[in-house]
Amino acid sequence: MEGRAGLTSTPAALPYFVAFSQLLGLTLVAVTGAWLGLYRGGIAWESTLQFNVHPLCMVMGMIFLQGDALLVYRVFRKEAKRTTKVLHGLLHVFAFIIALVGLVAVFDYHKKMGYADLYSLHSWCGILVFVLYFAQWLAGFGLFLFPGASLSLRSRYRSLHVFVGAAVFLLSVGTALLGLKEALLFKLGVKYSTFEPEGVLANALGLLLLCFGVAVLFLLARADWKRPPQAEEQALSMDFKTLTEGDSPGSQ
Amino acid sequence: MEGRAGLTSTPAALPYFVAFSQLLGLTLVAVTGAWLGLYRGGIAWESTLQFNVHPLCMVMGMIFLQGDALLVYRVFRKEAKRTTKVLHGLLHVFAFIIALVGLVAVFDYHKKMGYADLYSLHSWCGILVFVLYFAQWLAGFGLFLFPGASLSLRSRYRSLHVFVGAAVFLLSVGTALLGLKEALLFKLGVKYSTFEPEGVLANALGLLLLCFGVAVLFLLARADWKRPPQAEEQALSMDFKTLTEGDSPGSQ
Numbered sequence: 001m002e003g004r005a006g007l008t009s010t011p012a013a014l015p016y017f018v019a020f021s022q023l024l025g026l027t028l029v030a031v032t033g034a035w036l037g038l039y040r041g042g043i044a045w046e047s048t049l050q051f052n053v054h055p056l057c058m059v060m061g062m063i064f065l066q067g068d069a070l071l072v073y074r075v076f077r078k079e080a081k082r083t084t085k086v087l088h089g090l091l092h093v094f095a096f097i098i099a100l101v102g103l104v105a106v107f108d109y110h111k112k113m114g115y116a117d118l119y120s121l122h123s124w125c126g127i128l129v130f131v132l133y134f135a136q137w138l139a140g141f142g143l144f145l146f147p148g149a150s151l152s153l154r155s156r157y158r159s160l161h162v163f164v165g166a167a168v169f170l171l172s173v174g175t176a177l178l179g180l181k182e183a184l185l186f187k188l189g190v191k192y193s194t195f196e197p198e199g200v201l202a203n204a205l206g207l208l209l210l211c212f213g214v215a216v217l218f219l220l221a222r223a224d225w226k227r228p229p230q231a232e233e234q235a236l237s238m239d240f241k242t243l244t245e246g247d248s249p250g251s252q
Numbered sequence: 253m254e255g256r257a258g259l260t261s262t263p264a265a266l267p268y269f270v271a272f273s274q275l276l277g278l279t280l281v282a283v284t285g286a287w288l289g290l291y292r293g294g295i296a297w298e299s300t301l302q303f304n305v306h307p308l309c310m311v312m313g314m315i316f317l318q319g320d321a322l323l324v325y326r327v328f329r330k331e332a333k334r335t336t337k338v339l340h341g342l343l344h345v346f347a348f349i350i351a352l353v354g355l356v357a358v359f360d361y362h363k364k365m366g367y368a369d370l371y372s373l374h375s376w377c378g379i380l381v382f383v384l385y386f387a388q389w390l391a392g393f394g395l396f397l398f399p400g401a402s403l404s405l406r407s408r409y410r411s412l413h414v415f416v417g418a419a420v421f422l423l424s425v426g427t428a429l430l431g432l433k434e435a436l437l438f439k440l441g442v443k444y445s446t447f448e449p450e451g452v453l454a455n456a457l458g459l460l461l462l463c464f465g466v467a468v469l470f471l472l473a474r475a476d477w478k479r480p481p482q483a484e485e486q487a488l489s490m491d492f493k494t495l496t497e498g499d500s501p502g503s504q
Contacts, residue, residue, distance in 0.1 A: 116445040121433055121458040128459075163473050167466050174426050174462065181373055181430050185437040193368040206373040207380075210426065214419050221415050 010077055014225050018075055021215040025064045028208045032059045035205055039198040050109045055179065057102025062129070062172040063209065065095035067216040070165055073227040074219050081230060089145055092137050099130065122178035129171045136164050166220055173213035180206055262329055266477050270327055273467040277316045280460045284311045287457055291450040302361045307431065309354025314381070314424040315461065317347035319468040322417055325479040326471050333482060341397055344389050351382065374430035381423045388416050418472055425465035432458055 036043060036052045043052045069091035076084045103126075110117050118127065143149040143157050184192060184202050192199045219225065288295060288304045295304045321343035328336045355378075362369050370379065395401040395409050436444060436454050444451045471477065 116447075119445045119447055119451065121429070121436070121455045124455050124459065125462065159474070163470060166473075167469065170422060170469075171462060171466075174429055177373070177426055178429055178433050178458075181433050182437065184373070185434065193371045195368075195371055199371065203373045203376050206430075207376065210377065210423060214423075217419065217422075218415060221418075222411070 024212045024215055028212050029064055031205050035201055050105055053105035054102045057098050061095040061098030066169055077227050122182050125175040129175050132168050173209055176209055276464045276467055280464050281316055283457050302357055305357035306354045309350050313347040313350030318421055329479050374434050377427040381427050384420050428461055
């Protein structure tokens with residue numbers, strides 16, 4: 001029954017939920033910045049401040065931008081499929097580059113300080129998520145944007161791509177929570193239990209991370225909020241034609 | 253297209269994925285037990301060992317049993333709807349009771365040791381998840397098992413119930429990861445970075461938690477693995493009749 005009503009119009013509640021998710025996401029980035037500015041001395045590519053580049057870049061790239069890349073198909077409902085695909089792919093590229101800067105920052109910082117790498121659960125999850133994210137992007141590019149994949153292969157891979165995309169996003173949120181907890185316990189230690197202002201702010205940041213994760217998942221999960229098929233997608237061959245000819249016909 | 257093929261038969265791959273998820277879940281419980289037995293002195297309702305009741309109960313209740321309760325509708329595909337509902341509700345009751353024992357254990361342990369309560373992100377998330385879990389159970393019981401709710405109300409609430417159920421399960425996995433990390437860092441401190449055997453085992457336990465979470469989500473997400481509607485559900489009034497008369501007609 002779902003997903004058929006109002007095929008061409010945007011569901012009434014969708015823009016409000018999208019706006020709410022963006023408000024959450026921007027607050028998340030702002031609170032991360034406030035935490036690093038107020039309690040960690042700010043951001044720089046030198047001294048111990050280099051570490052702080054890591055959480056900021058990861059929250060901007062692997063949480064906010066990755067989440068927004070997943071929402072592209074809920075927001076751009078009437079644009080040509082190819083335009084939406086390219087935007088989806090590009091947002092993931094930006095997210096990947098920002099996250100890469102965040103990764104380089106922490107490995108470089110560890111090297112300068114003589115700290116061990118990749119011993120913690122946070123780092124194991126982080127590497128796993130980053131590799132999955134890159135593999136998912138390559139597979140998505142190869143099958144959905146690069147011409148050549150058959151329609152049947154695309155159709156079979158699509159649901160797996162959507163699931164893995166959502167799973168990698170949720171794993172990113174989990175990894176960020178682990179990193180936040182690690183940063184807090186390393187610095188505060190037993191003082192964490194005295195409700196230090198930094199601890200309370202960082203806990204609130206953790207809850208914001210969870211709320212953003214749940215908000216994105218909610219937007220993705222509602223069957224009647226999925227992007228309706230456009231005219232050129234309903235005529236199956238057109239989609240393939242569009243992709244192979246590199247053209248983006250307007251669908252309205 | 254999905255979800256219509258082979259309406260009455262069980263999808264070929266489903267039993268293997270269910271079996272794999274159960275193998276993961278049981279391994280998770282076993283590795284939690286091994287961690288507590290090998291590195292934390294085992295389990296008891298006295299001395300410092302009382303704390304260890306907490307992680308074991310939470311993994312058994314809020315992760316393994318909660319996850320299995322969500323899978324009931326994927327496994328019992330041909331049984332009467334009411335039987336499946338009752339099993340779903342009962343598994344959640346068992347999960348809730350086991351988790352309650354785990355909660356009492358940690359609060360009692362904190363009290364005996366003079367430790368502060370509810371200061372950490374793990375504890376904030378834990379309380380949030382537990383309250384949501386209880387509220388979701390009450391709403392589910394009131395609307396789906398207790399007679400009286402109208403069919404249209406049930407139908408409108410169903411998709412929200414499924415989403416909140418999956419979200420609470422994923423939040424439980426995230427909360428468990430935070431707790432594991434906390435337990436590790438409090439005990440190991442800087443030794444964590446020297447690849448202590450306990451740290452490596454606990455990291456593996458964290459990855460198992462993530463894998464079980466993803467496996468359950470995958471089983472829930474596949475549209476063509478959803479429980480097919482039975483004869484009595486297709487005649488809408490029968491479902492209501494079944495519930496109000498407290499009867500469970502065989503649907504095959």
